[in-house]
Amino acid sequence: MKCITIDPITRLEGHGKIEIFLNDEGNVEKAYLQIPELRGFEQFCEGRAAEEMPRITPRICGVCPTAHHIASAKALDDLFKVEPTSPAKKIRELMYSAFVIEDHIFHFFFLGAPEFITGLKVPAAQRNILGVIDKVGLEIGGKVIEVRKRTRKIITLIGGKVVHPVCGLPGGVSKVLTEENRKEIKDAAEYAVEFGKFALKLFDDVVLKNKEYLDLIAGDVYKHRTYYMGLVDKNNKVNFYDGDLRVVDPDGKEFAKFNPRDYADYIEERPSVWTYVKFPYLKKIGWKGLVDGKDSGIFRVAPLARLNASDGMPTPLAQEAYEKMYDVLGGKPVHNTLAFHWARLIESLCGAERMLELAKDPEITDPNIRNIPTEIPTEGVGVVEAPRGTLIHHYKTDKRGILTDVNLIVATQHNAPAMCMSVEKAAKSLIKEGKVDDALLNMVEMAFRAYDPCHACATHSLPGQMPLEINIHNSEGKIIKTLEQS
Amino acid sequence: MKTLILGLGNPILSDDAIGIRIVQELKKVIPNADNIDFVEASIAGISILDEITGYDRLILIDSIRNRKGNAGEVYKMKMKDLNITAHLASSHGMDFVTAIELGQRVGYQIPKVIDIYAIEIENNTIFREKLSSKVETSIPKIIDTIMEENKGKF
Incomplete structure (x- = not known):
């Protein structure tokens, strides 16, 4: 050698x-x-059977495979024109809630928190989870690890594999949950709710009670008056798994609300000479360059954007935290980019509460987990709220279900x-x-x-x-x- | 001694798959594998901790791209070099050294012996299931090198 x-x-x-x-x-x-951008993904997929997509697309990304898997399964529902059964939808949403908790907690404690908890002037090498543990104690580090471990176990239990889940099928899921599974999920959800409350309390004590940090969050740094987009349920509450896409303007007024299948009527992508990434913008407003304001079609996605685009959270504790955030930061919408961290913790608690609700739902162990597709496939769109924002999968096939066209718009692109x-x-x-x-x-x-x-x-x-x-x-x-x- | 041979990479991202391919090949040629687990994983950063906990010895196979590298070349690396291979660092999260230290602090059983083999690659930006020809044809030599290095240890 x-x-x-x-x-x-x-x-x-x-x-x-x-x-x-x-x-x-x-x-x-x-x-x-x-x-x-990695190249050739669309070409890689074209010519393959559409039902392979929920197993292929998680391989694009080691960070949010569950988001790709579920968006892909939903695109197949639409493609094969089959509605999943009610228990199947709940099982998918349950797994997805566990994923949102895990991803948000990981991001906050491993990436976001070091900036605030270890201090802004601390050398970069110490601004990591070890620096956080030094500051707040090993016990908290242990709790972070534990909540990650438990939620990942639930994803594995439902999805088959945590890194690349395989449970989503057109019209449903592949595995029934037993009563024993349900109890384990309920225990994990209860732990996650307690952890979610604790994380927000820590944010309150360490970040919000520190004037320097609060000024930084509420100040003009990275403040952009943009449009915001996110999935909402029928009551306009935040939903990670399903619903309509809602867009609000920089004053917080509803600008559009549409079925995700119609995304191309509202969002256009613009190629640029200096980057591979195609910039999405609101079609009806138009592209005015890299500027903010009501006349510019630029919009944002991800935690703060979802909270801005909704009328509230679907669960009680998260709703309380939501109201507090807008009180402290001067009402809706909040344009301060650093508030994404706060919104992330609120969503994590929401994910935990939703997971607990679903774990207590008797239908979750119902064996009716799939409707078999019978229609000829043509075109399908599947959308979820990935932790980083709206994720769109759009497939077209020939009548045999062989992919002829694939378009993905990922959150980072928005x-x-x-x-x-x-x-x-x-x-x-x-x-x-x-x-x-x-x-x-x-x-x-x-x-x-x-x-x-x-x-x-x-x-x-x-x-x-x-x-x-x-x-x-x-x-x-x-x-x-x-x-x-x- | 319980050993884990862990190959890292993405099986549909051209040469990125080399860590996985090497583990598959090693599985065929290592004679007495009673105390060895062979694992292929598309993970990076802290997720590696989930895989390696509980083993005494870890052999990691990953890819690397050097500025003047020769595709197919294999390098044996030490802990201090850990941050520079493809998947031991993570663009999204934490690097492997930090993950190991975190695991040790919270009381995980981390392997006492860690050997890393990094293989020089040509392309990891295009989705395809084949390796580049230079990397593909180097596989027998890479296997020989690893087997020779570990003579009497497997």
């Missing part, structure tokens, strides 16, 4: 790359964020235009007359974390956490400084 110098490529081409262009005075003219705006705002506040404040990298990173972009969705092979490179160009386009996260 040879001894070589290891010099790994720290990013894929275009990954997490930011280009900032200065004008003659050395101030920011424009900033661009490039998010990469938020990509807003992320670009956040980057530009941070750049404008920290670069003056050619002088670059060293805080730039951290500020950009904080905005990223709030959106929780699913880079893993696009890129599996990335050394380092959230690799990021910022190139600053002078007015002649020459690179004058490069900042890299080590």
Whole structure:
């Protein structure tokens, strides 16, 4: 075996790359964020049987496989024109609630919280879960691990596999839940409800009671007046699994509410010359560039967007927390990007309460778990609220069910235009007359974390956490400084 | 000694699958595998902790891309190098070293011996089920290297 110098490529081409262009005075003219995309997924799928999709699509992403699996199963329901039975819908929603809890808790404690709990000025190397444990105690670290373990066990129990679930079928699910399963799920849900309450209390004590943090959350940093989108139930309450897509304007008024099947009437995608990502925007408002406001078609998704787009939470404790957040932050809608973290914890509690409701529902052990499809397939759309926001799967097939066209719009894509705006705002506040404040990298990173972009969705092979490179160009386009996260 | 041979990668993302392919091949050639578990996983970061807990020894196979790398080359790495292979770091979450330390602090049984083999790859951005030809043809050599390295240990 040879001894070589290891010099790994720290990013894929275009990954997490930011280009900032200065004008003659050395101030920011424009900033661009490039998010990469893996290529060839649509072509990979075309020519395959549509019913393979719930098993293939979770392989796009190691972070939200359950979201892809359920969105895909729902797209197959629509494609084969079959309504799942009521117990099947409940079993799917139960698994999905466990996934939302796990993902949100993981994100908050492992990615978001270190910024707030360990302190904003602590070196990057200590801003992680170990830093959080040092600050709040090992016991809390143990609880985080325990709630993750229990919810993942429930996903495995229902989905077959936690990383790549296999239970979703057109018209239902593959496995009946036993009374013994139900009891185990109920225990896990009760633990998750208690943990959800505890997490919000911790947020209250550590973050909200600290003026510096509260000012940061409520301040103008990363504040963008955009439209917001999310799934709502028939009472306009947040729903992760099903419902209509609702869009509210920057004043919080309902702009549109539609069946997800009609998404293409409301959302258009716009290709750009400088990134693989196609920017979605509201078709009826139009694309006005990377700007916010009522006249710009840019909208946001994910936890805060879902809360803004709804009239409340479907469960009592989450509703209390929802009301408190809007009281503290001055009413609806909240445009402050860092409030995504708070909204995430509220949703996690909501997921736990919903999981408990479903675990207590006698229908959950009903063996009537599937309607068999009998219709000829043509076209289907499936939508769920992934933890990171609205996820759309759209398939077209020939009459044999062989895929002829596949379109996926993932959450990070919906938020990509807003992320670009956040980057530009941070750049404008920290670069003056050619002088670059060293805080730039951290500020950009904080905005990223709030959106929780699913880079893993696009890129599996990335050394380092959230690799990021910022190139600053002078007015002649020459690179004058490069900042890299080590 | 209870050993885990863990291959990491995505089986439909071109060369990203190499860790999984190598585990499949090792399973065929390791003679006495009573105390060895072979696991293929498409995971990164903290999820690796779920797989490795309870073993005495861990052999990890993952992919890597170096700036001037030669596809198919295999490198044996130490703990201090752990953050730079494809799936031991995670673009979304925590790296493997942090995960190991977290596991130790909360009392998980973490393998005392950890060996990592990283295989130089060419492409991990295009969805397809085949490896690139350079990586595919290197598989026998990679297996020989790993078997030679571990002579008498399997």
